[in-house]
Amino acid sequence: MNKQKICIIGDGLAGLTTAIILSKENIKIDLYSNSSKIFLDNRTTAISESNYQYIKDNLNFNNPNIFWPCKKINLYFEDKEKIVNFFNFEEKNKKSMYIFQNKDLRKKIQKKISATNKIKIIRKNIDSIDNEEGFISYEKKKVFYDLIILCIGGRSKLYTSIEKGRSIEKNYEELALTAIVKHNIKLENASQFFLKEGPLAILPFKKKVFSVVWSVGTEFFNLNKKNIEKIVSAKLRILLKTKSIKNIANIKSFPINLNLKTKYFKRNVLILGEGLHTVHPMAGQGFNLVLRDIKKLKGLISKSLKLGLLIKDSFILKDFYNSRKPENNLLGLGINLTNIFFKDSRYFSSLKKVILINMNKFTFIKKIGQSISDKGILF
Numbered sequence: 001m002n003k004q005k006i007c008i009i010g011d012g013l014a015g016l017t018t019a020i021i022l023s024k025e026n027i028k029i030d031l032y033s034n035s036s037k038i039f040l041d042n043r044t045t046a047i048s049e050s051n052y053q054y055i056k057d058n059l060n061f062n063n064p065n066i067f068w069p070c071k072k073i074n075l076y077f078e079d080k081e082k083i084v085n086f087f088n089f090e091e092k093n094k095k096s097m098y099i100f101q102n103k104d105l106r107k108k109i110q111k112k113i114s115a116t117n118k119i120k121i122i123r124k125n126i127d128s129i130d131n132e133e134g135f136i137s138y139e140k141k142k143v144f145y146d147l148i149i150l151c152i153g154g155r156s157k158l159y160t161s162i163e164k165g166r167s168i169e170k171n172y173e174e175l176a177l178t179a180i181v182k183h184n185i186k187l188e189n190a191s192q193f194f195l196k197e198g199p200l201a202i203l204p205f206k207k208k209v210f211s212v213v214w215s216v217g218t219e220f221f222n223l224n225k226k227n228i229e230k231i232v233s234a235k236l237r238i239l240l241k242t243k244s245i246k247n248i249a250n251i252k253s254f255p256i257n258l259n260l261k262t263k264y265f266k267r268n269v270l271i272l273g274e275g276l277h278t279v280h281p282m283a284g285q286g287f288n289l290v291l292r293d294i295k296k297l298k299g300l301i302s303k304s305l306k307l308g309l310l311i312k313d314s315f316i317l318k319d320f321y322n323s324r325k326p327e328n329n330l331l332g333l334g335i336n337l338t339n340i341f342f343k344d345s346r347y348f349s350s351l352k353k354v355i356l357i358n359m360n361k362f363t364f365i366k367k368i369g370q371s372i373s374d375k376g377i378l379f
C-alpha cells in the first residue's frame with residue numbers, strides 16, 4: 001500500500017464515485033461527509049452508454065439492475081398548442097442512455113466502500129482548508145494530506161481561496177421541478193419536451209415509474225406554487241395523451257444556475273464535481289462531465305504513482321486542468337446556448353420552427369450530437 005494519503009470532502013455522487021475509483025490505486029483515502037446517513041435524494045440521473053460502461057467496469061457491478069436502459073430519446077417542441085416530434089436519438093446496437101435514481105447508486109457505492117479497508121468514512125463537517133500548507137480543519141483539529149479533493153456541491157465558502165471569485169456565472173432565474181410519477185402506460189424511452197414554460201424531461205427508471213424534470217421560470221413557479229402538483233399532472237396527461245397517471249410524489253425544486261470555474265486547483269487542493277461545473281439540467285450532462293473528470297484524474301494519478309512520484313509535488317492537477325477545462329467550458333456554454341435557443345421568443349419562433357423541422361435531415365448533426373453526448377468532446 002502506497003503511504004501517500006488522499007482526502008475527499010463530500011459524499012454526493014461525485015465524492016463517492018471518486019473515492020471508490022481512486023481506491024483502486026492502492027492508496028489510502030479519507031472521505032469526509034456532513035450529510036446524515038439517511039439522505040433522500042429522489043432525483044434521477046441519466047448517463048451515456050460510455051459512462052455507464054465506465055461505472056459498470058470500474059465499480060465491478062455484477063448485476064447493475066439499478067440502471068434503466070433507454071434505446072431512444074425523443075425530442076418534441078410546442079408549436080401553437082401542438083406538440084411536434086422533431087428529432088429522435090437512436091443508434092444501432094447501442095443504448096442512448098441509462099437512468100438511475102441517485103439514492104440507489106449512492107447506496108451501491110456506500111456498500112462497496114464499507115467492504116474495502118482503503119476508504120475511511122469520517123462523518124464531520126469540514127470548516128476550512130489551508131491550501132498553502134495542505135491541511136483540512138474540523139473541530140480545531142488539523143489533518144495533512146498529499147491531495148485534497150473538494151466534492152462539496154455547487155456552492156461553498158471553501159472554494160473562495162482557490163477561485164478568488166473568478167468563474168463564468170449566470171443565474172437563470174429558473175427552478176428545476178422534479179417528481180416521481182407512477183403510471184399505467186407502456187413507456188420505456190426518455191423524452192424531452194421543449195415547452196413554453198421551459199424544457200420538461202421524462203426519464204423512466206423502473207417499470208411503470210418515471211421521473212420528471214421540468215425547468216420553469218422562478219416567476220411561473222411562485223405564481224403556481226400552491227397548485228404545482230395539479231399543473232404537472234395536467235401537463236403530463238396532455239403530453240403523454242393519457243389518463244393513466246396514477247400518482248405524482250416527491251415534488252422538489254432546485255435553483256438553476258451556470259457556474260464554470262476558471263481555476264480548478266491551488267497547490268494540492270482540487271475542486272471536483274458540481275463545484276467545478278454547474279450546468280443547466282436540461283441536457284442531463286452534469287454527472288456525465290464529472291465522470292469524465294474522474295476518469296482523467298484517475299489516469300493521471302495512476303501514471304504518477306507508477307513513476308514513483310509524489311502526488312503533492314507532481315503536475316497532476318495542472319495536467320488535469322489543461323485537459324478537462326476546454327471540454328467542461330465548451331459543453332457548459334453549449335448547453336447555455338441551447339437553453340437560449342429554446343426559450344419562448346415571438347421574434348424567432350418561425351425561424352426556430354424551420355430549423356427544428358429540418359433537423360432530422362442533417363444526419364451529420366445527429367451523429368455529432370450523439371457522439372458528444374456519449375463520449376464528450378475528445379481533446
Ligand SMILES: Cc1cc2nc3c(=O)[nH]c(=O)nc-3n(C[C@H](O)[C@H](O)[C@H](O)COP(=O)(O)OP(=O)(O)OC[C@H]3O[C@@H](n4cnc5c(N)ncnc54)[C@H](O)[C@@H]3O)c2cc1C
Nearest residue numbers: 010012013014034046126152153273274284285286287288
Ligand atoms: C434537477 C437536476 C437534475 C440533474 N440531472 C442530471 C442528469 O440527468 N444527468 C447528469 O449527468 N447530471 C444531472 N444533474 C447533475 C448531477 O446531479 C450532479 O452532477 C451530481 O449529483 C454530482 O453532484 P456532487 O456530488 O458534485 O454535489 P452534491 O450532490 O451537492 O454533493 C455534495 C456533498 O458534499 C457534502 N458537503 C458539502 N460541504 C461539506 C463540508 N464542508 N464538509 C463535509 N461535507 C460537505 C454535502 O453534504 C453533499 O453530500 C442534475 C442536477 C439537478 C439539480
